[in-house]
Amino acid sequence: MNGMPITVKRSIELLGLCLVVCIIVLGQNIIMPVLMAFFISIMLLPIYRFLKKKRFPEIIAIVLPILFVFAFIGVIIWFFYAQISFLVSDFPEIKRNVNLHLTSLSKWISNISHYSTKEQIDLITQKSDDLLALGNKTAGSALLGITNSFVFLGLLPIYIYLMLFYKDILLRFIFMWFKPEQHFKVKEAIYETESMVKNYLVGLLIQIIYITVLLGGSLYLFDIKHALLIGVIFALLNLIPYVGALIGNIIGVLLTLTSSQDGWQIVTVLVAISVVQFFDNNILMPRIVGSKVKINALMAILGVFIGGSVAGISGMFLSIPIIATLKIIFDRSEIFKQWGALLGDERPNLSPMSFPIFRKKNKIAASEDINKEVN
Template identity: 60%
Template sequence: MNGMPLTVRRSIEIMGLFFLGWFIVLAKGLLTPLLLAFFISIMLMPLYRFFAKYKLPDALAIIISILSMVVVFGLIIWFFSVQIGNLISDFPVIRKNVTLHLNALSAWVENHSPFSTTEQLNFIREQSDKLLGYTGTILSGAAGSVTSVVVLLGLLPIYIFLVMFYKNLLLRFVFFWFPKEQHHKVEETLQEMQVIIKSYLFGLLIQVSYMTVLLGGILLLIGIKHALLIGLIFAFLNLIPYIGALIGNIIGVLLTLASSSELWPVFAVLGTITFVQFLDNNILMPRIVGSKVRLNALATIVGVIVGGEIAGVAGMFLSLPVLAVLKVVFDRTEQFKQWGVLFGDERPERSPMEEPLFRKKSSRVRKMLERENKVEPPQK
């Protein structure tokens, strides 16, 4: 491989990426629960080690760890269902407020456009008929999605148990892929991957908790109805980079409009979300997750979109930890170091077209970029 011309090596890499992507798309039904199980297993390892320290059998320690996870997620689902129940109980008020806002919008459109109220009603009726025509397709797709979720939830605990039970066998399999002289480097890479995944996923759990409490609590103090539900929905959607925050803002505004006959609560919700996001992005989250791996915004957005196309919402959630793991591997592999540069946030202040120094893959250039961008260097 090293004796091949550079163009041939790059062509083989691109072909390999193409076939890898093709395989991932074809096997997404198998890979999605496996990846989820892998990441959750790493999160549960501290709990498993705690139980194993008291001489519990491996299988029992793993089962107790999984049950603890099920209890936590069960409490989250219960809390969410209670908030949804409160929303449903307010349905008569919501219908009244929605009608009020629609009438106000209709009057504004009539005053500022040539469309009369009758024309607006005809337009709404036509769009409603089209929407009803799509109902069958949407319901069939939703039924398929529900089936996929049920299968995923059924397989996930089994995969988690098996990944944790056979962890030593899987590690031995990984080491068999590399010559003995590279085992020390492989061990460092695996340890760094574990640290990054744990810090990232535990950071997300902490983020969901404080975002729900902080956002929901402030909105509750202001007097916004369904404040905790808005906080919970936004906290979970915020886990999807960039796109999730936008959707969370839209849902927050719609819930507020439906629950209030006035407009000031909408501005209060938007202002509170902006304030909480500023605290989260600039103060809280960097201190919790740290800066061990920094991904640039372009790679993040593309990763989220590709993950969503491949595996839906689960793919969006998985995109960032997968990119972080890939960057760790690429940074420690001389052959694929350029891909680590593509994913990273170590941005040169000057163009490589003008500064030939930035065209090199030397460690001196890497340290200079890390220092300029305040990036924590990989652990040795």
């Protein structure tokens, strides 16, 4: 490998990257539950170790944390069911508000364009028929997606249990890939990955709670209907970096539009979401997660979109911890160190175009050469 030309090395790397993406696309129904179980099992390790120290049997020490996770998921599902039932009971009022907003929108369009109300109704009817036809075609796909979700949730506890039970075998497998003199780097990478994943996922759980309380509580004080539902939806969608917050804003506005005729309530929802998001992004989340996930924003956004196109919502959610784990591995590898630099958020103080030494991999040697160049 060391004797290969640099172009051959880079070609093999890119070919391997394409191969990994193809494997994920073809086997996403198998790979995504395994990856999700891997990250959740890392998050549950402290509870497992605590129970083991208290001399709980190993099976109970594994099962209890898994039951805790699924109890939390069950509470969220129950809450959504209760809130959606409340939303359905308001359907007559929602229908009346939607008709009122559509009438106002139709008048506004008539005033600024040549489209009459009749032409608008004809256009809406035509598009509605097209959407209905499309809905009939995709109904089977939606049913298949729901089935896959149930399979996903069914396999998740089994994978988590087996990963915790056989974790020593998995660790031994990892160490056997490397020479004994490299084991200290492997151990370092494992500890850093565990710390990063725990901080990130526990931080997300705390984030769901405080966003729901802050946003839902503030909207409730302003007498906004479905305040808690808006808060929980925004909190859950905010788990998807960058994209989720935008979708949460849109859903919050739509829920307010359907339940109210007052424009000030829409402004209140947008202002409340903006304030909560400002506190989350700049004050709360950096303190909770800290600097464990050292990924630059460009790679994070690309990772979210690529993860979504490759593996759907689960791919978008897992994209950040996967990229962060890869960066930890790449930073400790001489072959892939440039990929770690690409994913990271450490900007050089001086441009590599002006100071060629910044193009080198060895930071210690680079700092010495920079002093020489500057002096």
